[in-house]
Amino acid sequence: MKELQTYIHSLTPFSDDNWQHLLPALSVQHFRKDEFLLRAGEVCNALFFVSKGYCRAFYDKDGVDINADFFFEQDIATNINSYGRREKSTFSIQACEPLEVVRFDRDLLLAAAAADPQIETLGRLCLQRIAAKQEKHTALFKLMSAQERYEYLEQAYPEMLQRVSLSQLSSFLGIARETLSRIRGRR
Amino acid sequence: MKELQTYIHSLTPFSDDNWQHLLPALSVQHFRKDEFLLRAGEVCNALFFVSKGYCRAFYDKDGVDINADFFFEQDIATNINSYGRREKSTFSIQACEPLEVVRFDRDLLLAAAAADPQIETLGRLCLQRIAAKQEKHTALFKLMSAQERYEYLEQAYPEMLQRVSLSQLSSFLGIARETLSRIRGRR
């Protein structure tokens, strides 16, 4: 919870009163490694603020995992298409380590936002972050080769390389595990 | 303006009163083909709702245009990273046809949203749309080969193939113009 408060204050002014309005929508949850926060096929009814550990979003492509995204401390994990449009999720979200999150329940959050505009603002700013992250990530694939994508990650998000295994990273970068191993080798 | 009203009503209930609050932030603008809505290096101070025509967002990679996105009628064009975080834009936005847009001025919009929560809600919903579009587009590159990406576009956004030239489409799909020509050829 403390981490969340810090995060919120970094985004927008937020009084105790605002916090009291928000609180009913929140719950702290714990997941063991490999447990699911969201399963493909379900409709996503929550945002998950990561306070400890990390998780991944991944597609199942013909029985093979393809990682869409990783969410570390202070990231917000969700499926926007599912959360926003009430569609079935096309990917799953799963803990990669013992995980602690603050869950934002969608219905309760909407009620809180209707009662307190500052919460609506917070929601908008979170979405801005999420959209910005996506915008950057998509650019990787348009502008860079496999090797360049890896090198970009190396300098822009070095912590990710420390925490995520090569096999998991490869599909996130859209390349084969073997290719990533070779890219890393020649340096 | 009419198109914008229809669009807004499709997102959220919006009274005349809300509209009056929003109006000062809006202006209708016209661009000739090839004119710029935003240039790389500038900070993005507006959202652009496309009412007629279409435009593109593109990166300059070593002097070559790489299309990041296309925005058609009822789309909202902007650079989220620049608009949200006040960073210099890494891409430009340019009219591909004679273009009519409704410009949302950032400062005036923030003021309007502070005065009227329903405008804040509208902003959140627009961002949700933008993020959802990005989420889907990124998935293309992780899950599909060049040919599959083209075929996906063919069935999911057939209008795009009608309006955008093959050369422009190719960089959007992350493939060479020649390759796209061949993909289209074998069918």
Place this chain on the structure above:
DNA sequence: GCGCGTTTGTGACGATCGTCACAGGATAGA
């Protein structure tokens, strides 16, 4: 320290895709 499962490295080979070069079509303006 030993064994077992998981992760990473490597070799061989083929498929896909990008690059360069050029030719044929389409389009618009004089």
Place this chain on the structure above:
DNA sequence: TCTATCCTGTGACGATCGTCACAAACGCGC
């Protein structure tokens, strides 16, 4: 109608990357 320009198709070739197979390294529990 003629020409200049832009867009699209196509051939040849090489680079990159994926796939399959297997070996080496690592981590973890006993």
